[in-house]
Amino acid sequence: MMLEAKGIYKQFDGREVLGGIDLQVEKGDVIAILGPSGSGKTTLLRCLNFLERADGGELIFDGEHYDLRSASRREIARVRRKTAFVFQNYNLFLNKTVLQNVTLGLTLGAKLSKSTARKIAVEALERVGMANRLDSYPSQLSGGQQQRVAIARGLASNPEIIFFDEPTSALDPELIGEVLAVMRSLADAGMTMLVVTHEMEFARNVSNKVMFMENGSVIESGPSRAFFENPAQARSREFIRTILQARE
Numbered sequence: 001m002m003l004e005a006k007g008i009y010k011q012f013d014g015r016e017v018l019g020g021i022d023l024q025v026e027k028g029d030v031i032a033i034l035g036p037s038g039s040g041k042t043t044l045l046r047c048l049n050f051l052e053r054a055d056g057g058e059l060i061f062d063g064e065h066y067d068l069r070s071a072s073r074r075e076i077a078r079v080r081r082k083t084a085f086v087f088q089n090y091n092l093f094l095n096k097t098v099l100q101n102v103t104l105g106l107t108l109g110a111k112l113s114k115s116t117a118r119k120i121a122v123e124a125l126e127r128v129g130m131a132n133r134l135d136s137y138p139s140q141l142s143g144g145q146q147q148r149v150a151i152a153r154g155l156a157s158n159p160e161i162i163f164f165d166e167p168t169s170a171l172d173p174e175l176i177g178e179v180l181a182v183m184r185s186l187a188d189a190g191m192t193m194l195v196v197t198h199e200m201e202f203a204r205n206v207s208n209k210v211m212f213m214e215n216g217s218v219i220e221s222g223p224s225r226a227f228f229e230n231p232a233q234a235r236s237r238e239f240i241r242t243i244l245q246a247r248e
Contacts, residue, residue, distance in 0.1 A: 001060070002027045002192060003048075003161060008057035008068060010043055010216075017043050018054070025161065025194065028097075030187045032203035032224065033196045035213035036239070041196040044213070045163045048194070049085050050076045062160070083155030088166040089156040090146040092138045092153075098125065099134040102153045111159070124152040128182045144175030148182055155186075162186070164195040200243050204228045212236050 003025040005213075010018040018040045018191050025031060033041045046052040047068060048059065054068035061082065094103050099121055106117035125131040128148040138146050147167055154162050167183070168176040180202050187193060187206050197203060203210055203224060210227040212220045220233045231237045 001025070002029075002062065004060040005068075006058045006060075008047055009055045010040075010047060010052065011055055017216050018047065021057075021213075021216075021218060023048075023211070024198075025192060027160075027192055028190050029209055030191075030193045030195065030207040031209045031211060033194060033211045033213065034198070034203060034239070035219075039213040040216040041213055042165050045085070045165050045194060045196055049083055049163055050079060051085065061185060069123065081157075082160045084157055084159040084162045085153075086147070086150050086154050086162060086164045086167050088169045090138070090143075090150045090170075090214070092146055092149060094138050097135050097137055098130060098149050101138070101149055102156050104203055105153065106156060120156050121152070124156040125149070127155060127185070128152045129178075143171045144178045147171065147179050151179075151182055151186075161192040161194065164193060164197070166196050166198070168197070168199060198243065200240070211217035212239065214239075 001024060005021065005023040008021040021044055029099060033044065035041050047054040047057070050071065057068040059066040059068055061079055066079065089242040093104070096104065099118065102121035102124060105114045106120060107114060122131055122134070125134065128151050129149050130145060130152060133141065133145065133202070141149070155204045164183070167180050171179065176212050180199060183193070183202070184206050195207065207224045210221065211218055214235065218229065220231060220236045227236065228240065231240060
């Protein structure tokens with residue numbers, strides 16, 4: 001087991017957002033986290049990477065145990081060295097070029113030399129089809145291109161797992177495909193990924209597991225094919241039908 005989370009609880013202003021979530025991730029898993037808005041999906045990802053402090057729960061990552069509520073800065077840094085987080089709104093530095101956006105974490109965080117950082121960054125940008133835009137600024141790129149740079153930034157850190165938080169939700173419809181194609185290529189290469197998404201085609205055809213959440217709880221989880229072909233819960237069936245109808 002690469003990563004396991006047990007009993008993740010989180011409240012905001014007295015309202016329970018996560019009600020004791022359990023999660024198991026094997027190496028190479030692509031897990032699609034589905035559910036209506038407000039179901040706790042993004043909060044779950046953020047708690048796993050300590051972008052939010054959970055109110056309770058345990059994380060086991062590569063055999064090491066972490067208290068999600070009280071982990072130290074050193075422990076958090078250890079987890080983040082093994083992970084990458086791709087945000088829905090890219091989170092690029094607008095005053096830095098594509099190359100600089102990818103190398104910054106390598107030179108400042110990982111303390112690599114500029115030449116080494118550049119080599120790693122260019123390789124990562126090649127993987128997402130953006131090596132021809134090294135000197136461009138985010139304002140000169142489409143949303144899909146910006147998100148591919150953000151993915152390259154994550155890849156450059158050589159993570160064991162990448163968290164994707166609605167990576168296509170801020171994109172115009174015609175740009176969604178280019179980002180999903182990159183994510184599919186990563187999945188095909190064996191990258192372990194947790195993906196919060198409303199893209200049902202991706203969840204059905206690329207992910208190998210699905211977790212369906214509502215109101216801070218897991219309604220159903222299991223293999224993607226079984227979830228889409230024969231969901232066990234009535235709420236799951238309703239959700240799939242509603243989403244697919246909205247896409248027509």
